[in-house]
Amino acid sequence: MDANTAEVPHLWTLGQLARGGSWRLTLPHASTSDLFIWTTRGQGIAHLNGRRRGLGVHNALLIPAGAMFSIDPGKQGFGLAMTAPAGSVRGFPREPVLLRVRDVHMQGEATALLEALQREQATPRPLAGEAAAAHAALLSVWFRRTRDAVQPDAPDASAAERLAAAFTVLAERHFRTGRPMADYAEMLDVTPTHLTRVCRHCAGITAAGILGGRVLHAARSALVDTAQPVSGIARDLGFSSAAYFTRFIQHHTRLSPTALRKAATAGK
Known part of the structure; x- marks a missing residue:
C-alpha cells in the first residue's frame, strides 16, 4: 500500500515510508495524507514551515496533507508514522507542528496508542477500518493534550519565519509551473535577495534550493513510480525541454533520467 493513498489510518515505519529511497523523505515534498x-x-533534522528543526528521540510531528516538509532521521534514526486521509481525523491541526515530549507518562501513552494501531492492522478482523479511525481519534486527543502541556505559550513566529513559511506554501502550489524565483519574490512583495537570505536563515537552505528540491522529488517520484515518458515528466514540471530536464537530473543525481529509472527498477 502506498502511504500517499491509504484510505484508512495506517501505521508505517519511517523506512517503509522511504520505500528504499532516502530521498523520498529528505527532499522537500508534500503528502496527500495527513x-x-x-x-x-x-x-536528525526536519524542515517544517520553511524552518529547520532538530529532530530527536520522543519528538512528535503532525504534518497535514499538502504542507511541504522534509525529514532526515539520521543513520540511526527510527520512528513510526501514521497516515490518515486528509482532514479525516478531528482536531489534527492544519499546519505542521513539532512537539518535544519529555514527560515519561506522555511518551508511554503515545507509544501505547501506536502499538494498539499496529496490533489492529497486523490481525485482519471485521470493522478494521472503523477501529483504525478510532485509534487515530485517540491519537489526536493525545496530541492536543500534549501540545497544550508542552507549548502552553508558544511564541509567535518572527517576520522572517512567516515569510519562509509563506514561500513554502507558494512553492508547493506552483512548483510545476517553472516560474522563476523573481515571481515568488514578487508574490511575497520582497526582493529575490531578501527571500534567499530569509530562507537561508530559517531553513539553512536558499529559496532556490527549496524549490529545486521540491521539483527534484516530484521528478524522481515520476521516474521511479510511473512509466510516463521522460518528455512528459519534463513538460509536467515546467521544463522548457527534455534536454534541460535531463541536465537538471544529472546535476543532482549524476545519472540520466533513463539511467535513474533503470537503477530504481533493478533495486526493487
Whole structure:
C-alpha cells in the first residue's frame, strides 16, 4: 500500500515510508495524507514551515496533507508514522507542528496508542477500518493534550519565519509551473535577495534550493513510480525541454533520467 493513498489510518515505519529511497523523505515534498510521526531513536533534522528543526528521540510531528516538509532521521534514526486521509481525523491541526515530549507518562501513552494501531492492522478482523479511525481519534486527543502541556505559550513566529513559511506554501502550489524565483519574490512583495537570505536563515537552505528540491522529488517520484515518458515528466514540471530536464537530473543525481529509472527498477 502506498502511504500517499491509504484510505484508512495506517501505521508505517519511517523506512517503509522511504520505500528504499532516502530521498523520498529528505527532499522537500508534500503528502496527500495527513501524517503523524513519532521518533523513538536517533538524531536528525526536519524542515517544517520553511524552518529547520532538530529532530530527536520522543519528538512528535503532525504534518497535514499538502504542507511541504522534509525529514532526515539520521543513520540511526527510527520512528513510526501514521497516515490518515486528509482532514479525516478531528482536531489534527492544519499546519505542521513539532512537539518535544519529555514527560515519561506522555511518551508511554503515545507509544501505547501506536502499538494498539499496529496490533489492529497486523490481525485482519471485521470493522478494521472503523477501529483504525478510532485509534487515530485517540491519537489526536493525545496530541492536543500534549501540545497544550508542552507549548502552553508558544511564541509567535518572527517576520522572517512567516515569510519562509509563506514561500513554502507558494512553492508547493506552483512548483510545476517553472516560474522563476523573481515571481515568488514578487508574490511575497520582497526582493529575490531578501527571500534567499530569509530562507537561508530559517531553513539553512536558499529559496532556490527549496524549490529545486521540491521539483527534484516530484521528478524522481515520476521516474521511479510511473512509466510516463521522460518528455512528459519534463513538460509536467515546467521544463522548457527534455534536454534541460535531463541536465537538471544529472546535476543532482549524476545519472540520466533513463539511467535513474533503470537503477530504481533493478533495486526493487
